[in-house]
Amino acid sequence: MTSRSVRLKTTWIWIFLLPTVVLYGVYTIYPIIASYWYSLVEWNGFDADQKFVGLSNYREVFADPLFWNSFKVTLFFMLLVVPARVLLTLLLAMILNSPKLPLIGLLRSAFFIPVVTTTAIIGVVMRFILDPASGPISTALTKLGFGGVDFLGDQHLALPTAAVLYVWKFFGVTMIYWLAALQTIPYELYEAARIDGAGTGQLFRHITVPMLKPFLIIITVLTIEETFHNFDLMYTLTGGGPYFHTEIIEIYIYRWAFAASIPQLGHASAAAVIFGLLVAVVGAVQLWGVYAGRRLRGDQR
Amino acid sequence: MTAQVVVRTDRQRRLLHRLPWWIAALFLVGIAVVWIFPFLWMLSASLKDNMEMFTGGLKLWPDKFVWDNYTRAWNDAHFGRYLINTVVVTVITVVIVTVRCATAGYVLARYRFRGSKLFLGVLVATLFVPTGYTIIPVVKISMQLHLIDSLTGLILALSGGAYVSAILLYYGYFRQIPRELEEAAIVDGAGFVRIFFSVMLPLAMPVTATVAVLTFITTWNAFFLPLVFTFSRADLRTVSVGMQAFVGETATDWAGMAAAGVISIVPVVVLFIFLQRYFVEGISGAVKS
Numbered sequence: 173m174t175s176r177s178v179r180l181k182t183t184w185i186w187i188f189l190l191p192t193v194v195l196y197g198v199y200t201i202y203p204i205i206a207s208y209w210y211s212l213v214e215w216n217g218f219d220a221d222q223k224f225v226g227l228s229n230y231r232e233v234f235a236d237p238l239f240w241n242s243f244k245v246t247l248f249f250m251l252l253v254v255p256a257r258v259l260l261t262l263l264l265a266m267i268l269n270s271p272k273l274p275l276i277g278l279l280r281s282a283f284f285i286p287v288v289t290t291t292a293i294i295g296v297v298m299r300f301i302l303d304p305a306s307g308p309i310s311t312a313l314t315k316l317g318f319g320g321v322d323f324l325g326d327q328h329l330a331l332p333t334a335a336v337l338y339v340w341k342f343f344g345v346t347m348i349y350w351l352a353a354l355q356t357i358p359y360e361l362y363e364a365a366r367i368d369g370a371g372t373g374q375l376f377r378h379i380t381v382p383m384l385k386p387f388l389i390i391i392t393v394l395t396i397e398e399t400f401h402n403f404d405l406m407y408t409l410t411g412g413g414p415y416f417h418t419e420i421i422e423i424y425i426y427r428w429a430f431a432a433s434i435p436q437l438g439h440a441s442a443a444a445v446i447f448g449l450l451v452a453v454v455g456a457v458q459l460w461g462v463y464a465g466r467r468l469r470g471d472q473r
Numbered sequence: 474m475t476a477q478v479v480v481r482t483d484r485q486r487r488l489l490h491r492l493p494w495w496i497a498a499l500f501l502v503g504i505a506v507v508w509i510f511p512f513l514w515m516l517s518a519s520l521k522d523n524m525e526m527f528t529g530g531l532k533l534w535p536d537k538f539v540w541d542n543y544t545r546a547w548n549d550a551h552f553g554r555y556l557i558n559t560v561v562v563t564v565i566t567v568v569i570v571t572v573r574c575a576t577a578g579y580v581l582a583r584y585r586f587r588g589s590k591l592f593l594g595v596l597v598a599t600l601f602v603p604t605g606y607t608i609i610p611v612v613k614i615s616m617q618l619h620l621i622d623s624l625t626g627l628i629l630a631l632s633g634g635a636y637v638s639a640i641l642l643y644y645g646y647f648r649q650i651p652r653e654l655e656e657a658a659i660v661d662g663a664g665f666v667r668i669f670f671s672v673m674l675p676l677a678m679p680v681t682a683t684v685a686v687l688t689f690i691t692t693w694n695a696f697f698l699p700l701v702f703t704f705s706r707a708d709l710r711t712v713s714v715g716m717q718a719f720v721g722e723t724a725t726d727w728a729g730m731a732a733a734g735v736i737s738i739v740p741v742v743v744l745f746i747f748l749q750r751y752f753v754e755g756i757s758g759a760v761k762s
Contacts, residue, residue: 180665181584181665182586184665184666185580185584185586188576188577188579188580188669189576189577189580189581189592191569191572191573191576191577192573192574192576192577192640194633195569195573195629195632195633196596196633197633198614198629198633199607199611199614199629199630199633199634200599200602200607200633200634200635201595201599202610202614203606203607203608203609203610203611203614204599204602204606204607206610206613206614207606207607207609207610210609210610210613267497267501270494272491272494273494273497273498273501274494274495274498275498275501275502278502278505279498279501279502279505281746281749282505282508282509283505283508284745284749284753285508285509285512285742285745286508286509288690288694288741288742288744288745288752289512289694289738289741289742290693290694290696290712290713290716290737290738290741291694291696291713292694292696292713292714292716292717293712293713293716293734293737293738294511296716296717296719296720296730296734297511297515297730297731297734298511299720300727300730300731301511301514306526306727308514311528340508345756348753348756348757349756349757349760351753351757352756352757352760353760387760390760391760394760397601400601400603401603401604403604403605403696403697404694404696404697404713407696407717408696408716408717421605422603422604422605422697425605425606425608425609426605426608429608429609430701430704437609437613440609441609444605444606444608444609445606447603447605447606448602448603448606451601451602451603451606454601455598455600455601458601
């Protein structure tokens with residue numbers, strides 16, 4: 173190839189990458205780096221002047237009990253939803269994977285529908301459905317002789333209620349993960365084992381479980397990462413209340429950066445950087461998990 | 474005579490064998506109805522009058538059909554405008570994201586150039602960046618570029634976010650296309666751009682469909698970015714932000730709210746029903762790769 177055509181090719185390569193370089197650069201890469209700078213300044217977002225204050229924002233964030241509260245809520249929420257999402261979906265996926273089950277397409281779609289609907293709208297509608305004074309659930313409970321329950325207003329019930337709704341909303345995603353994993357197991361394996369006289373329990377223990385083990389790691393970590401993106405549901409459902417009992421870190425950041433009468437962008441950025449580090453640590457565990465999962469799968473071949 | 478008996482018992486046995494599966498299916502249908510109950514309830518609430526909504530409890534069939542809720546949601550609550558905003562933002566974002574992910578995935582998969590490894594590495598490292606982390610600089614830079622409080626700014630911010638998985642989907646697909654195909658096209662005199670548009674991109678149709686459908690649903694449902702981009706411009710709200718504002722502004726019109734919810738959700742649900750296959754493929758791609 174002549175040097176001219178090589179140069180032409182290189183030009184085209186970068187033209188093809190240009191939209192991603194510009195858009196991804198401006199709206200993802202730059203913010204990741206800029207967050208660090210903003211976390212070192214004191215700044216209300218309106219004025220041009222940003223005062224460099226060193227690590228004092230971090231000191232403030234670390235000294236703020238409400239930050240630790242939001243940190244705790246985020247992790248506690250994760251502990252509530254991840255096991256439910258990972259294990260219950262496996263159960264349903266195994267049922268929905270059996271070729272003998274009638275109406276299978278219809279059932280899969282029904283369990284998947286909540287995933288595609290707008291989370292923020294679900295949050296608003298659910299707030300009405302669960303309303304203690306006039307919502308249909310409470311009306312029905314009252315008719316049955318129970319008192320109305322304030323699912324979202326009670327400080328002990330709000331987070332578990334949000335967790336149940338979250339699991340319901342995103343159940344379908346993990347279900348699809350498991351269906352994809354189950355489809356990697358060749359059906360002949362089951363048939364051969366059945367001819368050898370294996371029962372259903374044995375099939376599950378000796379074929380399904382070992383074949384799914386590498387996927388368990390991948391699916392668990394994917395699910396954990398997804399629970400960090402929960403602003404939409406929490407904000408519309410509870411707004412962080414009652415008394416910060418459901419304030420996840422994303423709402424904490426939002427409150428300091430946008431909802432306060434005088435925005436404290438430095439403080440919010442410091443919280444955001446810590447949040448980013450938390451997500452990155454889990455992401456690193458993920459890469460390790462995928463790697464370990466691959467090796468597990470490799471060993472079986 | 475004996476043969477007939479054998480046939481009949483065979484069929485009976487098969488029916489008997491199927492019976493537990495049908496029972497399981499019916500049981501699951503029951504669960505599925507409870508599962509989608511909130512949507513059924515919202516649909517029915519959107520047709521009740523506000524009085525019946527408070528007293529009706531979980532009853533689904535309205536006593537009297539009130540279509541006026543939809544008129545109020547569409548005109549008074551501005552959901553007609555919000556719907557148009559959402560459609561405009563979503564369609565343009567889908568086009569931008571699909572084009573930029575296809576071209577980037579293509580050159581990363583088919584060409585080795587200086588920085589290609591680094592490029593891919595940066596993409597993978599930022600796979601899970603949450604919006605809550607990037608939101609402040611995104612708003613700040615949009616203010617500097619005079620793109621805040623505008624649909625253009627919102628579209629650019631939405632198409633610049635994540636979507637690493639879409640690039641990786643294209644990357645994986647383009648990588649396994651045999652080199653001979655490209656060489657044949659070069660012999661025919663096709664250049665860089667022609668090879669991409671008339672050979673590679675048509676081959677990648679299934680990936681394009683998956684990426685487009687996933688992006689459509691993500692964008693339609695987006696809330697955090699549309700919320701902060703329309704703080705001072707109520708006329709630019711998308712349906713998800715409009716819904717949140719509706720409750721704040723007209724707290725008493727719950728039937729109108731339900732109608733607005735139906736208006737906002739029906740387009741994605743219809744899209745999902747028709748293009749389910751691509752959607753499922755896109756999500757399972759995360760596990761397979």
